[in-house]
Amino acid sequence: MCLGVPGKIVEIYEAGGLPMGKVDFGGVTREACLAYVPEAKIGEYTIIHVGFAISQISEEEAMETLKLLNEIADIDEELGLTAAEQLDISV
Amino acid sequence: MKYMDEFRDAELVKKTVAEIRRVVTRPWTIMEICGGQTHAIMHFGIDQLLPPEIELVHGPGCPVCVTPLEQIDKGLEIASRPDVIFTSFGDMLRVPGSVKDLFAVRAAGGDVRVVYSPLDAVKIARQNPDKQVVFFAIGFETTAPANAMSVVQAQMLGVTNFTVLVSHVRVPPAMHAILGSPRNRVQAFLAAGHVNAVMGYWEYPPIAAQYQTPMVITGFEPLDILQGILLTVRQLEEGRCEVENGYGRAVTYDGNKPAQAVINRVFVEQDRKWRGIGVIPNSGWGLRPEFAEFNAETRFDVAAIHPEESPLCISGLILQGLKKPNECPAFGKECTPERPLGATMVSGEGACAAYYRYRKQ
Numbered sequence: 001m002c003l004g005v006p007g008k009i010v011e012i013y014e015a016g017g018l019p020m021g022k023v024d025f026g027g028v029t030r031e032a033c034l035a036y037v038p039e040a041k042i043g044e045y046t047i048i049h050v051g052f053a054i055s056q057i058s059e060e061e062a063m064e065t066l067k068l069l070n071e072i073a074d075i076d077e078e079l080g081l082t083a084a085e086q087l088d089i090s091v
Numbered sequence: 092m093k094y095m096d097e098f099r100d101a102e103l104v105k106k107t108v109a110e111i112r113r114v115v116t117r118p119w120t121i122m123e124i125c126g127g128q129t130h131a132i133m134h135f136g137i138d139q140l141l142p143p144e145i146e147l148v149h150g151p152g153c154p155v156c157v158t159p160l161e162q163i164d165k166g167l168e169i170a171s172r173p174d175v176i177f178t179s180f181g182d183m184l185r186v187p188g189s190v191k192d193l194f195a196v197r198a199a200g201g202d203v204r205v206v207y208s209p210l211d212a213v214k215i216a217r218q219n220p221d222k223q224v225v226f227f228a229i230g231f232e233t234t235a236p237a238n239a240m241s242v243v244q245a246q247m248l249g250v251t252n253f254t255v256l257v258s259h260v261r262v263p264p265a266m267h268a269i270l271g272s273p274r275n276r277v278q279a280f281l282a283a284g285h286v287n288a289v290m291g292y293w294e295y296p297p298i299a300a301q302y303q304t305p306m307v308i309t310g311f312e313p314l315d316i317l318q319g320i321l322l323t324v325r326q327l328e329e330g331r332c333e334v335e336n337g338y339g340r341a342v343t344y345d346g347n348k349p350a351q352a353v354i355n356r357v358f359v360e361q362d363r364k365w366r367g368i369g370v371i372p373n374s375g376w377g378l379r380p381e382f383a384e385f386n387a388e389t390r391f392d393v394a395a396i397h398p399e400e401s402p403l404c405i406s407g408l409i410l411q412g413l414k415k416p417n418e419c420p421a422f423g424k425e426c427t428p429e430r431p432l433g434a435t436m437v438s439g440e441g442a443c444a445a446y447y448r449y450r451k452q
């Protein structure tokens with residue numbers, strides 16, 4: 001129950017006195033409360049947990065993480081090692 | 092799905108694992124505090140990719156598992172009343188109380204309903220003005236903003252037949268309890284990213300400094316977890332003990348301020364009992380006196396229920412990282428997901444359930 005899942009805001013409206021929205025999780029759409037992401041706009045991604053958006057996802061930070069992990073790979077290449085040489089298991 | 096698939100990239104997973112192998116020179120024990128991460132680790136077999144020097148131990152971050160027996164029994168007592176609609180997140184239904192669970196109450200005619208969001212419980216209350224609707228408000232910091240908002244919404248809409256049975260827990264006091272224990276083996280934490288999405292991580296540096304323990308804020312996809320382990324091992328190997336944010340796409344230092352504001356408006360810190368572990372000072376949230384009318388414990392007069400826990404289940408040791416589920420004598424024998432002895436075998440995030448489902452050893 002404690003998991004949060006990233007989804008894209010596709011609609012914003014008000015219900016029960018709170019800002020609400022429709023959020024798309026790769027084809028499945030659910031309603032979520034948007035009170036905690038007041039800046040979020042349609043088309044942006046948030047993490048939804050028990051029907052509430054708890055955080056807006058930063059595209060820039062996501063790319064940065066992937067870039068840093070990719071750089072690990074570059075270091076290996078500089079050392080002339082392939083991942084397979086270091087890792088005798090298949091993932 | 093976006094922001095999931097990229098963090099499951101097999102090539103990057105291999106490379107990150109290779110880097111962990113390159114960096115590690117001696118044994119380290121790292122605790123992933125969040126049960127969601129425990130399940131991801133078992134599901135993706137991340138523990139089996141790691142070099143033998145790294146031992147992952149599982150933490151107390153499963154809200155269903157740590158909800159104390161007395162709160163479960165209070166819920167069962169309230170749910171058994173004929174004028175009550177008892178609402179809860181789904182995984183609470185099979186959590187064993189002293190003598191039964193919520194499924195048994197439902198089978199005996201109780202109106203027990205699973206909700207996806209706490210706001211659904213408020214909606215049910217508005218649709219059923221002749222009934223008392225109770226919501227079982229459990230969870231960590233991640234769930235607290237949602238549960239707090241249900242109370243705010245009920246007050247705003249003038250809903251008087253809605254109450255909450257609160258059993259909220261907080262991570263930092265649990266970290267103190269684990270690191271301060273004479274039996275502690277944990278040398279570093281993977282912190283629970285979604286807790287930090289709400290709370291930020293300004294509470295963590297003093298804990299990291301006090302116990303000389305590195306902490307890395309970690310997400311939930313395989314690459315997030317491996318990156319968390321890599322950053323942690325680098326710190327351990329270099330003798331650093333800092334708080335690092337490995338989940339920058341969802342977590343900022345300050346966290347979600349509007350969410351914290353509503354939590355602080357509705358809840359106040361208090362001592363809280365953790366199932367299998369005991370009372371941890373200031374480790375929970377309860378309703379502020381201003382919201383006393385929404386307190387199910389007083390409306391249904393159940394505050395005096397104090398049952399004893401079963402001595403068979405060692406989930407308390409598992410939740411503190413002192414034992415693994417397969418070291419429990421009852422694991423897979425007297426205790427299975429179909430007939431659980433403890434909550435850790437029930438919950439979607441319970442360590443015993445994760446071992447049973449993915450390792451069965």
Ligand code: SF4
Pocket residue numbers: 403404405406409416419420421422423426427431432433434435436443
């Ligand atoms: S296997 Fe069952 S009895 Fe043993 S610790 Fe886990 S939940 Fe408790």
